Amino acid sequence: MSETVESPRSPDRIFAYPAPDRVRSESSLGALWEHSRLQCGRLLLRWARDPATVIQALVYPALTLVMFRIVLGDSITAATGYPSIFGTVPMIVLVGAMFGSVVSAVGLRTERDSGLLSRFHTLPVHRSSGLVGRLMADMVRVFVTSLVIFAAGIAMGFRFTQGAGPTLLILVVPLVFGLGFSLMVTALATLPGRTPLVEIVSILCTLLMFFNSGFVPVMAYPSWLQPVVANQPMSCAIDTMRALAMGGPVAEPFLKTVAWSVGMVALFAWPAVRGYRRAAQG
Template sequence: MSETVETQQARARSRERAGTPGRAFAYPEPDRIRSESSLGVLWEHSRLQCGRLLLRWARDPATMIQALIYPALTLVMFRIVLGDSITAATGYSSIFGTVPMIVLVGAMFGSVVSAVGLRTERDSGLLSRFHTLPVHRSAGLVGRLMAEMVRVFVTSLVIFAAGMALGFRFTQGLGPTLLILVVPLIFGLGFAMMVTALATLPGRTPLVETVSILCTLLMFFNSGFVPVMAYPSWLQPVVANQPMSCAIDTMRALAMGGPVAEPFLKTVAWSVGMVAVFVVPAVVGYRRSAEQN
């Protein structure tokens, strides 16, 4: 069958493109064109950035130690040193407070390591190179937060598994068991937003030292470390209402029973508050870091 005029013209255009100097072959015409600012592009590019970060963290020994090994060893240490004393003072196993506390500690220290990596990418110019590509401008920050949520979830699973080997149990059914895995994600989102904003500050701000001090204070002054009643009376309201204590009380109630609504709402309020306060500094700082080189 003889070729039509349109087919001959299409082949001629293809040969012309293939013969253009500097081009080894002709690329096919795109079948769809989407704006760089569309939601579909944001999801696709954020997913790619998330995968890149997860792969990098999985290959980084420091990240794996801080996110998995350090929390697990801390859990064992607390169980050996303070477990029996807290159990005798409260009347219930200390593991129901220690495991939720260590889950949150793993989320916090993992975010600190991630923030150090973000600063390294800024100083090396990697963020600037990403900024010159035809990608959604929010994909870098959104993808980083997505990766943080995946990391917190995996860390939580590992710590809960280690806790079950030491006596931790889910006694309230499937619904509370699933919800207990959501609480660290809520807490981790707010904390990750704060640390990301701090990591994008200009200059050589002592990020690790500052955030590590905050994490240490929160770790030793919460309702999972020792009961609130063990603290001085003037300090008890602060300890009972700080963000870690609210999340710990929620997870403990979901695991062994007790009031859930009040500590859960406080946890959500803390997380939403941190996101509201630090989202603009994080966005502005991330953009400034990407544009500085």
């Protein structure tokens, strides 16, 4: 008697899933890493396929850099004695990080309103993976945006003159800055109701963008405003990146940048966690 061969399209073959080779608790660190990595990849793929996100995160900052270079470049160089591009490029890198966070937060609200976060919450995944994966995706976005802006800046005259170590460290500064800012925007995005998120954050970003040491030198502002401008978070990060690129004191502005980021993380981490959980439980 000939042996019957099972059809490759039989029901048993279709629903025969392989046995899991790695069984983890939903609350384990291994599950947190694996599930956060998947959430990060999902968000990066979604952003890459969304023209509005690409324009806001990459095209808009690059065009802003060109505009500032054309309008203010020579006048600031003449007033300060050093090329304005060393302040403008770091400023636009931070602007790209901030406005990209706004787009990410708007997407978070869309997922909350559509019920996608609630559906993720019912899956057997680590409860923190959604928020951690979103922060991971934001850090990747900030890094890619920084590379694009620095590349555009190099085409306009920006140079890394201090060697390999400072060049690598200059890419860390936007990540430090962006982590605190991303947590703040995430906490605002998960507030109940219809908080005017875009309007609030856009006003804040605009104020920071026009009152920092990268836009014009601190000495150009009124004397009563100079301490505020010199010590606001964007100025600290800009001064750090400028010193890493062209030389100068690094320790003080870098420590101020870290302090601002740690402060924002300490202030907004718990509201972001609670808000994300509330949005997911919807």
